[in-house]
Amino acid sequence: MVESIVSTGVAIGCIYALIGITYNVMFSASxxxxxxxxxxxxxxxxxxxxxxxxxxxxxxxxxxxxxxxGVLLGILxxxxxxxxxxxxxxxxxxxxxxxxxxxMVQQFTAIEWGTEARPFPRLFDIARGGFDQQFWLPMLACAxxxxxxELLYRHTLIxxxxxxxxxxxxxxxxxxxxxRSLRMVSYALAGAIGALAGFAGGEMLLAFFGNGPLLTFxxxxxxxxxxxxxxxxxxxxxxxxxxxxxxxxxxxGGIFASVAVFTVFIIVLxxxxxxxxxxALQRRV
Amino acid sequence: xSLTRRQALKSAGAVAVASGVAKPAIAAKDPIPVGxxxxxxxxSSSTGVGINRGIQLAVKEINDAGGIDGRQxxxxxxxxxxxxxxxxxxxxxxxxxxxxxxxFGPVNSGESLAVVPLLARTNTPQIHPCWVDSLTDPQKxxxxxxxxxxxxxxxxxxxxxxxxxxxxxxxxxISDTTGYGTASVNxxxxxxxxxxxxxxxxGNVDAANPDLKPELLRMQSAGAEAIMPWSVNAGFLSRIINxxxxxxxxxxxxxxxxxxxxxxxxxxxxxxxxxxxxxxxFRPVCYAPGGKLTDRTSAFLDRLKSAKIDMGDTLLWWIALxxxxxxLIAEAMKSVGTEPEAVVGxxxxxxxxxxxxxxxxxxxxxxxxxxxxxxxxxxxxxLKDGAFNLAxxxxx
Numbered sequence: 001m002v003e004s005i006v007s008t009g010v011a012i013g014c015i016y017a018l019i020g021i022t023y024n025v026m027f028s029a030s031x032x033x034x035x036x037x038x039x040x041x042x043x044x045x046x047x048x049x050x051x052x053x054x055x056x057x058x059x060x061x062x063x064x065x066x067x068x069x070g071v072l073l074g075i076l077x078x079x080x081x082x083x084x085x086x087x088x089x090x091x092x093x094x095x096x097x098x099x100x101x102x103x104m105v106q107q108f109t110a111i112e113w114g115t116e117a118r119p120f121p122r123l124f125d126i127a128r129g130g131f132d133q134q135f136w137l138p139m140l141a142c143a144x145x146x147x148x149x150e151l152l153y154r155h156t157l158i159x160x161x162x163x164x165x166x167x168x169x170x171x172x173x174x175x176x177x178x179x180r181s182l183r184m185v186s187y188a189l190a191g192a193i194g195a196l197a198g199f200a201g202g203e204m205l206l207a208f209f210g211n212g213p214l215l216t217f218x219x220x221x222x223x224x225x226x227x228x229x230x231x232x233x234x235x236x237x238x239x240x241x242x243x244x245x246x247x248x249x250x251x252x253g254g255i256f257a258s259v260a261v262f263t264v265f266i267i268v269l270x271x272x273x274x275x276x277x278x279x280a281l282q283r284r285v
Numbered sequence: 286x287s288l289t290r291r292q293a294l295k296s297a298g299a300v301a302v303a304s305g306v307a308k309p310a311i312a313a314k315d316p317i318p319v320g321x322x323x324x325x326x327x328x329s330s331s332t333g334v335g336i337n338r339g340i341q342l343a344v345k346e347i348n349d350a351g352g353i354d355g356r357q358x359x360x361x362x363x364x365x366x367x368x369x370x371x372x373x374x375x376x377x378x379x380x381x382x383x384x385x386x387x388x389f390g391p392v393n394s395g396e397s398l399a400v401v402p403l404l405a406r407t408n409t410p411q412i413h414p415c416w417v418d419s420l421t422d423p424q425k426x427x428x429x430x431x432x433x434x435x436x437x438x439x440x441x442x443x444x445x446x447x448x449x450x451x452x453x454x455x456x457x458x459i460s461d462t463t464g465y466g467t468a469s470v471n472x473x474x475x476x477x478x479x480x481x482x483x484x485x486x487x488g489n490v491d492a493a494n495p496d497l498k499p500e501l502l503r504m505q506s507a508g509a510e511a512i513m514p515w516s517v518n519a520g521f522l523s524r525i526i527n528x529x530x531x532x533x534x535x536x537x538x539x540x541x542x543x544x545x546x547x548x549x550x551x552x553x554x555x556x557x558x559x560x561x562x563x564x565x566x567f568r569p570v571c572y573a574p575g576g577k578l579t580d581r582t583s584a585f586l587d588r589l590k591s592a593k594i595d596m597g598d599t600l601l602w603w604i605a606l607x608x609x610x611x612x613l614i615a616e617a618m619k620s621v622g623t624e625p626e627a628v629v630g631x632x633x634x635x636x637x638x639x640x641x642x643x644x645x646x647x648x649x650x651x652x653x654x655x656x657x658x659x660x661x662x663x664x665x666x667x668l669k670d671g672a673f674n675l676a677x678x679x680x681x
Binding site: 001004008012111116117118119128204205206208210211214246249250253254255257258 | 327462488489490491492493494495496498499500502503518519520523548551552554
C-alpha cells in the first residue's frame with residue numbers, strides 16, 4: 001500500500017506541480033491566471049497519442065510536435081484571451097476569456113479526437129511492473145523543468161528579463177525591456193511546460209479530452225497553496241497534494257477522496273490566504 | 286373564337302371535377318414521410334452510425350419491394366449531432382414543417398429526454414431505442430414506444446447472470462460519478478439485495494481517477510466474488526480491468542456493454558486481461574455455443590454482406606436494431622394505414638414482431654417492447670463481425 005501511495009502519489013503530484021508551474025509562468029508575465037493551463041496538459045497527452053500512436057511518428061518527433069502544439073496554444077492564449085483584457089486587470093475579465101478559450105479547445109478536441117479515452121503509447125520499450133515508466137516519467141519531467149527554469153532565470157539574460165517583468169512591469173518597460181515580446185515568450189514557454197505535463201503523464205491519464213478540467217482544478221491547488229507565482233511552492237504543494245490525494249484514495253476512497261482534498265485546501269487557505277510559501281501582500285494605503 | 290359565359294363555366298367545372306378526381310389518385314402514390322433523428326456526428330455518434338446502416342438497408346428493401354401499398358417510404362433525416370438542442374429543433378421541424386407520419390429516434394437517451402415530451406404534444410407516433418426508464422410512459426406519452434430494453438432490464442440481466450449463472454453472492458457494484466453511473470448503481474444494488482446478494486462494495490468514483498487500485502483492494506478485502514461496473518467511459522472500465530489484471534485477481538467483471546467495446550480493448554495493458562469480462566448483449570445477435578447464429582440472424586448477415594455493409598467498426602446489434610425499426614413502422618402502416626391513431630392502435634396490440642434484434646411486443650399499458658430473456662451477457666474477448674459469443678453458462 002505504501003509503495004503504491006508513494007509511486008502514484010508522487011507521479012500525479014509532479015503532473016499537478018507542472019500544471020501549477022504553467023499557471024505561474026503565465027501569471028508572472030501578465031498577472032493573469034490563465035485557465036488554459038489544464039487544457040495545455042490535456043493537449044499534451046492527446047497530441048502525443050495522435051503523433052506517436054496514430055500517425056506512427058518516432059517518439060522524439062512526436063514529443064517535439066506535442067510541445068510545439070502546447071507552444072502554439074500558449075501564444076494563442078496570449079493573443080486571444082489575455083492581451084485584450086490586460087487594460088482592465090482589476091475586473092478579472094481574464095477569468096472569462098481564458099476559461100472560454102479553454103472550453104473551446106476542449107470541445108474542439110472532443111469533436112475531432114472523440115470523447116473516449118484513447119491509449120497513450122509506451123514511450124520506452126521496457127517491460128511493465130514495479131516502478132514503471134508511467135510513474136518515473138512525470139517525476140523526470142518535473143525535475144527537468146525545475147532545473148531548466150532555475151538555469152533560465154538565474155543564468156540567462158532573457159531569464160533575468162522575465163524576472164524583471166514579473167517583479168515590476170512598469171519599471172521593466174521603463175528600462176526598455178520589450179514587455180509584449182517577453183510576455184509572448186513566457187506564454188509559449190508555459191505552453192511547452194503544460195504540454196510536457198500531459199505528455200509525461202499520458203500513460204497514467206490517457207489521451208482524454210476530459211483531462212482538461214481535472215488538471216485545471218487540481219493544477220490550481222498547488223498554485224494557491226504554494227503562493228502565486230512561486231514555482232518552488234507549487235512543486236512542494238503539488239507533491240503534497242498528490243500524496244495526500246492518493247492516501248485519501250486508499251483510506252476513504254471513492255468521491256470522498258476528492259472531498260478530503262478540497263476540505264484540506266479550504267482549511268489551509270482559511271489559515272494562510274497567501275499560501276503556505278507565499279508572502280502576505282502589502283496593500284498600498 | 287369567342288367564349289360564352291356558359292362555355293367558360295362548363296370548362297371550369299370540368300377542370301374542377303377532373304382535378305378533384307385526380308388528386309386522391311396522386312396522393313395515394315405520394316411517398317410516406319418518416320422522420321428520423323439519428324446522431325450521425327458529434328461525440329455520441331457511434332451508436333447512430335451503426336443504427337443508420339441498418340435503417341438505410343431496411344428502407345431500401347421496403348421500397349424495392351414496392352413500398353407500402355405502392356407508396357415509397359421517404360426517410361427525412363435530421364442529424365442531431367449528439368446535441369439535445371439540435372434534436373429538439375429537428376423534431377419540431379419534422380412534425381411542423383415536414384408533417385411526418387411517424388418519427389424514429391433519437392437514438393441517444395440524452396436527446397430523447399428532450400424530444401419525447403415535445404413529440405407527445407404534437408400527436409406524432411414515435412419509436413425510439415433509448416434505455417433510460419422514464420422515456421416511455423403510456424399515460425404521459427401514449428404515442429411513444431421503445432423497441433429496445435430499459436435500464437432496469439439491462440441491470441436485471443447482469444444481476445441474474447452473476448447470481449443465477451455464476452452463483453456469486455458477494456458482489457461489488459461500482460460506477461463513475463456521471464448521472465448514468467450513479468443512477469445505475471442506485472438502481473441495481475437494491476435489485477441485487479432483493480435477489481439475496483450481499484453487496485460488499487458500492488461506490489461511485491471519478492472517471493478521471495488514474496489509479497483504481499485502492500477501490501479494487503477494498504473490494505477484494507470485502508470478499509467480492511464479482512465486480513459489476515456501470516459506466517460508458519472506456520477509460521474508467523479499462524482501468525478496472527487493468528488493475529484486476531495487475532493484481533492477479535481472478536474475479537469476473539460483469540456489466541455495461543462498453544466493457545466489450547473496441548475503445549476499451551484499445552486501452553488494455555495486455556490482451557489477456559479481457560478474459561472473464563462479460564458485458565451485456567442480446568441473444569439473437571450472439572454466437573451460441575458452437576459459434577452458430579440463429580437462422581434469422583444468419584440470413585440478415587448474408588444480406589448485410591451482399592449489400593457490402595461494413596461491420597468491422599460497429600456492433601451487429603446496432604445494425605439489427607436499425608434494420609428492424611423501419612420494418613416495424615412499415616408493418617403497422619401496411620396493416621392500418623398512416624393515420625397516427627391507427628398506427629398507435631396497431632402498435633398497442635403488437636405481439637412478437639419478429640425482429641433480427643429481438644421479438645417486440647407492446648400492449649396498451651406497456652410500451653417497452655424488448656423481452657427480458659433475450660438480454661444476455663457475452664464474452665468481451667470474442668468479438669467477430671460485430672457479434673460476441675454468449676458468456677459461459679447460457680444454453681444454446
